[in-house]
Amino acid sequence: MLALVLEGRPTLRRDHPEPRRRAGECLIEVVIAGICDTDLALAAGYLAFHGVLGHEFVGVVREADDARWVGRRVVAEINAGCEHCADCLDHDGHHCASRTVLGIAGRDGVLAERCVAPEACLVAVPDALPDEVAVFAEPLAAALHVLDVPAVAESDRAVVIGDGKLGLLVALALRAADKAVTVVGHHPEKLALAAARGATTLLEADAAALERSPVVVEATGAPAGLARAAALTRPRGTLVLKTTIAGPAPLPLASAVVDELTLVGSRCGRLPRALAALAEGSIDPTPLVSARYPLAEAERALAHAARREALKVLVRGAR
Numbered sequence: 001m002l003a004l005v006l007e008g009r010p011t012l013r014r015d016h017p018e019p020r021r022r023a024g025e026c027l028i029e030v031v032i033a034g035i036c037d038t039d040l041a042l043a044a045g046y047l048a049f050h051g052v053l054g055h056e057f058v059g060v061v062r063e064a065d066d067a068r069w070v071g072r073r074v075v076a077e078i079n080a081g082c083e084h085c086a087d088c089l090d091h092d093g094h095h096c097a098s099r100t101v102l103g104i105a106g107r108d109g110v111l112a113e114r115c116v117a118p119e120a121c122l123v124a125v126p127d128a129l130p131d132e133v134a135v136f137a138e139p140l141a142a143a144l145h146v147l148d149v150p151a152v153a154e155s156d157r158a159v160v161i162g163d164g165k166l167g168l169l170v171a172l173a174l175r176a177a178d179k180a181v182t183v184v185g186h187h188p189e190k191l192a193l194a195a196a197r198g199a200t201t202l203l204e205a206d207a208a209a210l211e212r213s214p215v216v217v218e219a220t221g222a223p224a225g226l227a228r229a230a231a232l233t234r235p236r237g238t239l240v241l242k243t244t245i246a247g248p249a250p251l252p253l254a255s256a257v258v259d260e261l262t263l264v265g266s267r268c269g270r271l272p273r274a275l276a277a278l279a280e281g282s283i284d285p286t287p288l289v290s291a292r293y294p295l296a297e298a299e300r301a302l303a304h305a306a307r308r309e310a311l312k313v314l315v316r317g318a319r
Helices: 037-043 086-090 137-148 150-154 165-176 188-195 204-209 225-231 253-258 271-280 295-305
Strands: 003-007 009-013 025-035 056-063 073-076 100-102 114-118 122-124 157-161 180-185 200-203 213-218 233-241 262-265 289-294 312-316
Touching: 003 295, 009 295, 025 073, 025 295, 037 295, 056 114, 056 137, 073 271, 122 271, 137 150, 137 165, 137 271, 150 213, 150 233, 157 165, 157 225, 165 180, 165 188, 165 213, 180 188, 180 204, 188 200, 200 204, 213 225, 225 233, 225 253, 289 295, 295 312
Parallel strands: 157 180, 157 213, 180 200, 213 233, 233 262, 289 312
Antiparallel strands: 003 009, 025 056, 025 114, 025 312, 056 073, 073 122
């Protein structure tokens, strides 16, 4: 089958073996997939991943142990836990020590004609939700997860550093929660998307005059973003970290100590919450779509996603 495989460098393979599902897993035909900055970081060597790239998708179940899934349109939680450890039983399995992660660690991803995912990870897509909206469920879930940080939930304002895909989704999530949001970035055309949703926007060159905020979300995707975000977090404030990158990143520990900052890592969120927000229309991510490619042009799609001006690049399935 067609698949974008990371094997030293991303390569479109036309002879990649068909995925084989095991008991408890589903075979899924991929309808549409999205490319995110984590995919780009993996291509640059992050986590030394080898296999099919991609973890944002909408697909149709073709085979499953539970026949009720067959024919259903689905998205999937990317973390596949063991289902037996304390994290799986008491929480969500996102930190299961033996988990595999779709297209990221130990499990082939979705930039292919077909993929495999555990039935326990599947979430049904509402019938009325278009594919190009539902494909944002996974990154939007990650963006909404910042609201699970108590300091973010309790604050009436926040600063978001970064005007890329995730930064803008975080800004939309905070605005949907009725927070006053300031987005700091490099690109006027991207900042305009946040401004259209009621956010205040600033170019980074003008951010020095910005009052330090009790809550800052760092989503730059760049090593230098951590220091900038810390500088904009007021003493005893909370800095939420979203960036994952391939190389080392300088963490401003001295300023974090002096200012008594609370540093909070934030990764995956809950897909049902994201799908509900998309279905009710409280968050519309479609203005973030920069380009669409067929799977047969997945290498071009990945290269497009790496451009500085690009936001979300979508890849349609082979059919």
